[in-house]
Structure formats: structure tokens, C-alpha cells
């Protein structure tokens with residue numbers, strides 16, 4: 139059952155019992171310490187698009203720097219263990235089917251699927267909830283060509299020596315080289331930018347905390363969402379990436395984090411015959 143801000147069936151009884159046992163004084167103290175939200179609680183999707191006529195009015199994001207702690211109840215429905223096990227096993231299988239694709243079909247993708255995947259990525263946890271990311275969805279073939287040319291220019295310098303022997307040896311099993319046809323073959327590129335700091339309209343700057351970690355988590359969620367929605371992707375990090383901010387005319391506080399071509403695999407797509415580490419090799423239980 140979908141839980142929204144107006145349905146909290148599982149805990150209703152407990153909440154009533156709680157409030158019966160709490161004295162009026164305690165309630166007053168509590169409401170002083172934790173003032174009621176100024177707005178109605180948002181539905182899970184309220185910050186994106188209104189999904190139906192019954193969806194509450196979206197509450198737009200604005201900076202919360204310095205605001206007091208304002209808690210709201212969180213009572214997600216608990217999933218039965220058997221159902222959890224089934225979902226986890228299925229998800230594990232589906233995620234194990236994901237492959238990094240470097241040969242794309244030029245077939246178009248449903249754009250809303252990509253936007254929804256970006257919206258999923260933007261639900262990622264972030265340092266101090268600062269959400270230090272911008273996703274540029276590049277469909278324009280001319281802009282993709284310019285990005286490809288600039289990336290290939292950098293990659294040629296890298297593969298011709300900048301990477302060094304050890305790095306080139308690590309890459310050899312992947313079969314990569316300086317040719318980046320995926321940037322123009324794939325129908326869309328998502329260029330992820332990390333906002334190194336918050337930049338107000340009046341030029342105020344505020345530090346962003348754990349930016350690398352936050353954007354890394356968001357990119358992981360983006361790749362997951364794209365894959366589970368049936369699209370193929372590649373996480374590409376041309377180095378250096380400064381040209382991306384220039385080509386896409388991004389503000390000074392944003393630095394490129396990754397380029398993610400998105401589409402369907404080419405009919406003759408091949409991938410390297412890689413083996414993933416087993417669970418036993420990656421998990422220590424203490």
C-alpha cells in the first residue's frame with residue numbers, strides 16, 4: 139500500500155496510546171522544541187511533478203541553512219520478511235544483469251524514463267541534505283558532437299602516455315581506447331555536475347559537505363534506475379573534464395563529475411568477459 143502523508147494505518151493505535159499517556163505540559167514543551175511544519179507534509183513525489191488530482195500542492199525546495207530542526211513522523215509500511223527476501227533476491231539478480239555498455243544503438247529512448255531516473259538519483263542522501271548535484275541531459279546532436287570531440291582530444295593524450303603503463307595495463311581487459319563513439323551514438327548524455335559550494339543569486343557562497351560521496355551515491359542510484367528501467371548506460375570520466383562546464387555553460391560552482399551516455403545497446407554490442415567478486419569476497423561479517 140502506498141503510504142502518503144495522510145495515511146498512517148500501521149501506527150495509528152500506538153500514536154493514540156502515546157498521546158493519551160503524555161501530559162499536556164509535555165506536549166507543550168514538545169511543540170516548542172519541535173514546531174509544526176509550516177507546510178502540509180509532502181507526498182513522496184510532491185517535489186517532482188503532481189501525479190494526480192489528489193496529490194498535495196508541491197512544496198518547492200529552498201535552502202534550509204540555519205533553520206531549526208523540524209521533525210515530521212516517518213511511518214513507512216513494514217514489509218513482511220518473506221516478501222523482503224523475495225524482493226532482495228530478485229533485485230540482486232536484476233542488478234547482476236547490468237553491464238557497462240560502450241556500443242550504443244542510435245535508437246531514441248523514452249525521454250521520460252531518463253527524467254524519472256534522474257529524479258530517482260536526486261532522491262539520494264547527501265551531506266547536510268545539500269543535494270550538491272546538477273544533471274545536464276544532453277540530447278542535441280551538435281552539442282554531443284562537441285563533447286565527443288573535446289573528450290577524444292583529452293583521451294588521446296591520456297592513452298598516448300598520460301595514463302602511464304600501470305593504468306593502461308589495468309584498462310586493457312576492458313578494451314577501451316580514445317575513440318568515444320558512444321557520445322554521439324547514444325541518443326542522450328547525462329552530464330553530472332557536482333556543486334562544489336552553494337552559490338546564491340547574490341553571489342553568497344556556502345560550503346557543501348561530503349560532495350564527492352553525495353554525488354557518487356546519486357550516480358550509483360542513477361545507474362540503478364536506468365538499468366531497472368531497461369536502459370543501458372556507461373559511466374565515463376574523461377580526464378580532465380573542465381571542458382564539460384565550458385561546453386554546457388555551467389556556473390563556476392559546478393565541476394563535472396561524470397558523463398553518462400544512455401540508450402539501448404547496439405545490435406552487435408559486445409562487452410568484456412568480466413567476472414564479479416563473489417559475495418564471500420566482498421563481505422566480512424563481524
Ligand code: IYR
Pocket residue numbers: 293296309312314315316374375376377
Ligand atoms: N577515462 C578513460 C580511461 C578509463 C579509465 C577508467 I578508471 C576506466 O574504468 C575506463 C576507462 C576512458 O574513458 O577511456
